[in-house]
Amino acid sequence: MNEGRCVKCGSCLRACPVLNDPSGSRFPGPRTVGVDAPRFLERDSIGQNALRCTTCHACEWACPSGITLTRSMLKLRSEMSGERLPGHRKMLENISSFGRTVSTEFSGWMEDGNRILYFPGCIGLGRSTDLTASVSSLLTSLGMKHDISSEAMCCGSPLLKIGALDAAEGLRRRNAEVFSRYDRIITSCPGCTYQLREVYGIEAEHVIEVLKGSDLCSNLEGRWALQVPCHLRRGISPWTAEDLISILESAGVSVVRMPGEDGCCGGGGGMLSGFPETSGSIARSKVDLYRRAGVNGVITACPFCSLNLGREGIKVLDIGEAIAPKH
Ligand code: SF4
Numbered sequence: 001m002n003e004g005r006c007v008k009c010g011s012c013l014r015a016c017p018v019l020n021d022p023s024g025s026r027f028p029g030p031r032t033v034g035v036d037a038p039r040f041l042e043r044d045s046i047g048q049n050a051l052r053c054t055t056c057h058a059c060e061w062a063c064p065s066g067i068t069l070t071r072s073m074l075k076l077r078s079e080m081s082g083e084r085l086p087g088h089r090k091m092l093e094n095i096s097s098f099g100r101t102v103s104t105e106f107s108g109w110m111e112d113g114n115r116i117l118y119f120p121g122c123i124g125l126g127r128s129t130d131l132t133a134s135v136s137s138l139l140t141s142l143g144m145k146h147d148i149s150s151e152a153m154c155c156g157s158p159l160l161k162i163g164a165l166d167a168a169e170g171l172r173r174r175n176a177e178v179f180s181r182y183d184r185i186i187t188s189c190p191g192c193t194y195q196l197r198e199v200y201g202i203e204a205e206h207v208i209e210v211l212k213g214s215d216l217c218s219n220l221e222g223r224w225a226l227q228v229p230c231h232l233r234r235g236i237s238p239w240t241a242e243d244l245i246s247i248l249e250s251a252g253v254s255v256v257r258m259p260g261e262d263g264c265c266g267g268g269g270g271m272l273s274g275f276p277e278t279s280g281s282i283a284r285s286k287v288d289l290y291r292r293a294g295v296n297g298v299i300t301a302c303p304f305c306s307l308n309l310g311r312e313g314i315k316v317l318d319i320g321e322a323i324a325p326k327h
């Protein structure tokens with residue numbers, strides 16, 4: 001790791017959505033958790049407060065010394081001992097029971113031996129099934145016949161975030177056989193895309209990468225703001241995030257660009273299950289900004305962002321729900 005390069009400039013602290021939220025005062029911050037704790041054995045005094053981070057990567061991007069803060073924080077989490085937070089215990093129980101972090105509501109499995117797998121992820125199968133149906137239908141209408149496999153389990157990304165490495169590895173082994181049956185894997189969740197690329201070594205594609213260059217239209221009226229997901233912009237790539245915007249604008253959506261559109265929704269990194277009050281508070285601040293801008297709603301490209309912002313009462317659409325093929 002490269003923590004020794006810290007020049008104590010504080011840029012990471014200013015970038016952190018948790019530290020800058022009124023409910024985030026118990027989070028020691030990225031410098032303490034990511035730089036000091038690994039070197040000076042401060043971990044014992046930090047305890048479970050190390051889990052008060054959404055893993056949004058904003059600190060890492062702000063750091064002039066290129067310190068891999070998020071990676072350091074995840075390593076620390078994997079070494080933590082002691083009792084897990086109730087929400088994280090529940091997540092692990094769900095993994096044991098269903099193989100996914102939440103119970104599965106989706107029932108429209110498509111297991112026809114196609115060479116493309118659409119992998120909606122736990123939230124897409126458990127909480128945002130309309131989103132999943134929309135993306136599946138969009139892919140089909142673009143000529144991409146695909147499976148949605150009941151055998152594919154959680155990708156393991158949420159478990160790495162809470163330090164449950166063994167459980168994540170168990171899922172990786174279980175999924176590897178299923179994934180090997182496919183030539184192409186398409187995801188809706190940038191966290192899943194990132195995990196499949198980094199941990200499984202599979203060149204999975206986020207749906208934005210698939211849609212780029214397609215002839216698309218939209219019947220959305222009014223003005224729509226964006227929630228640019230952390231794991232899309234700072235995980236997959238900033239260019240993929242730009243593609244989200246250009247796809248929507250080319251389809252005729254009136255997109256309102258706002259400062260902070262790429263700020264964290266508050267839901268990632270195990271925060272929604274572990275510290276729902278902070279997660280909700282960060283989401284509320286974002287939703288207040290959208291409301292003040294007078295937009296009709298928000299478009300994003302991550303089931304988690306859809307879920308967490310949508311809980312605050314604003315209309316949130318996934319890109320797969322906002323556009324359709326031009327006939
Ligand atoms: S990853 Fe995001 S939430 Fe976590 S410390 Fe860095 S800026 Fe804060």
Ligand code: SF4
Binds near residue numbers: 013067
């Ligand atoms: S931004 Fe980087 S160099 Fe500056 S205080 Fe944070 S970790 Fe240290």
